Amino acid sequence: MTPSTVFNREKESAMTLVRRRPLLPGALLSALLLATPMLAAAQQQDSPRNRLDVQAQAELQVVPDEATLNARLWERTPAVAQREDTRTDSEALAKARQRLEERAATLIQTLEDAGLERDAISAGSLRVQPESLQGKSDGESEPTPLVRTRLERPFQIEISDLDDLPMMLDALTEAGVNALDGVTYDLSDREQAADEVLTKALEKARHKAELMARTLDMTLGPVINVSENHAPVFQPRMMAMSADAAPESAGSNAEYRPGTITLDAMVNVSWAIEPAQSEQ
Template sequence: MIPTPLRSLLLGGLLAAVTLPAMLAQADQPHARLDVQAEAQLDVVPDRATLSARLWERTPALAYSDEQTDPDALRQARDQLEQRATALIQALEEAGVARDDLSAGSLNVQPEYVPAPRRGDEESELLMRTRVERPFQVRVDDLERLPRLLDALTAAGVNALDAISYDLADRTAATDEALVMALEKARHKAELMARTLNVSLGPVATISETRSPVYMPRMMAMSADARESTGQVEYRPGTIVIEAGVSVSWEIEN
C-alpha cells in the first residue's frame, strides 16, 4: 500500500503532466487578429517660398575655332556680371531681404554655339561665344512680400526668373500630423469593424508604415506675364499635399 504523502505527490505530478501540455497547446494557438490598412492626406498651406533667378553675360560671338575664348573678353564679361550681381544684392537688401536669406551660387562658364547670319546661298558659319552665369536664390518667410521682391528682381535686370518654390518652415510637424491622421483613421476603422462584428479588440499586435509621409515642395514656373508684371499679378501658393499610410493589427478578444 502506497503511503498517503507519496500518493499525493504522485497524483500532483500526474495532474501537472496532463495540464502542462494542454497549456502549451493553448499557448501555441494563434490569436485571431483584425488587420487594418489606412491612408490619410494632409493639405497644408505653404508659409515659405524660394525665388530662383539668374544673371548672365556673354562675350562677343566669333568664328568657331579650336582656340580658347579671348581672355580679355571673358574678363570683361565676368567683371560686368559681378557689377550687376552687386547691384542686385544691394537692391534686395534695400527691399528687406536679410543676408542669410540670400544665396548667390557659383560662377558658371560655358560655351555657346550660334549660326552666323547667312549671306546669299553660302552655308551659315558657326560662331562661338562664352556665357558667364550666376544663379541667385532668395528665401521669403513672409509671402505677402513676394510681389515686392519679384519687382526688385525685375528692376535689377535679372535675365531669368526661373521659378517659385513654395515650402514649409516646419516640415517635421506636417509629416508627423499626416502620420497621426493615418493611425487615427486605422483605429477608427478597427473599432467600427469590431463593433459591427460584435467582437472586442485586444492589444495592438503589429504596426507598420505602408506609405511613409512624403514631402515635396510645390514649384510654380514663372510665366512671361509674371516676369514683366509690376506687382499686379497675384501669386497663390495653393496647398502642399502630404500622404501617409499605415497597417495595424489588433488581437481579437472573444
C-alpha cells in the first residue's frame, strides 16, 4: 500500500465522520436565537444607569434590663517547701475543699435569702491550680521555694431586675467572695432590638433614595435588590468591679448606672429608576 493510498483512506474516513455529525435540532436552535435578545434586554435593565444604589447605616441606643454577676471563691492549702515530702498533701487538699464547699453553700443560701431564685445561680466546676512562692531567706542561704494548691469555684448570678443589683452585691460581700469579676449588662429581648435597628436602617435607605430621586428629577420604581452589609452588632456592656471596692458600697445607697448598649445595622438597597423628565 502506497503512502498516497493511506492518505486517501484517512481523508475519506474524516469526511464520513463530518457527514455523520448530527446538526442541532431546529427547536433548540430557535430557543437559543430567542434567548439572545432576552438576555441582552435583562442586562440592559440591570445596567447601572437604570438603578439607584443606596447604602444606609443606623444606630440604636438601648437601656439594658438585666445583668450577670461573676464571682469566685477559693481556698489554699498550706505552703510547704518544694523539696519536702508531700505525702500529706492529699489530706490538706481534702480540708481545703471542705472549707470551699462550706463557703459555697453559705454563698448560695445568702443569695436565696436575699430573694434570688436557685435557678439564677450557676456554680462552676472545681478548679485546682498549683502555686509557687518564694520563701524567706535567713541571710546565709538562698530562699527556699514553696508550693501550695489553690482550689477555686466560680459563680454566675443572673439578675432579671436591675433594682436588685445593689442588694445582690451586698449579699456577695456578706458571703465573703474572694473576687468579683464585674457586671455584664444585657437585654432580655435581643431580637426586638435587632429588628428595630434594622428597620431604622431600611427607613434611612428609603429616605436617602427618595431625596436623591426628587433632587435629580427621577422616579423611583420597585426595589430590585436589598441586602444587609452586616447583621446588627450586639455587644453586652461590661462594668469592672473588684472585691476590695465592693465592701465600701455595701450597706449604702450606692447607685449602679448601667448606661446604654449600642446596636448598629447597615443595608444596601437598589431601586429601579426612570430617566429624568428632560430625557423622555
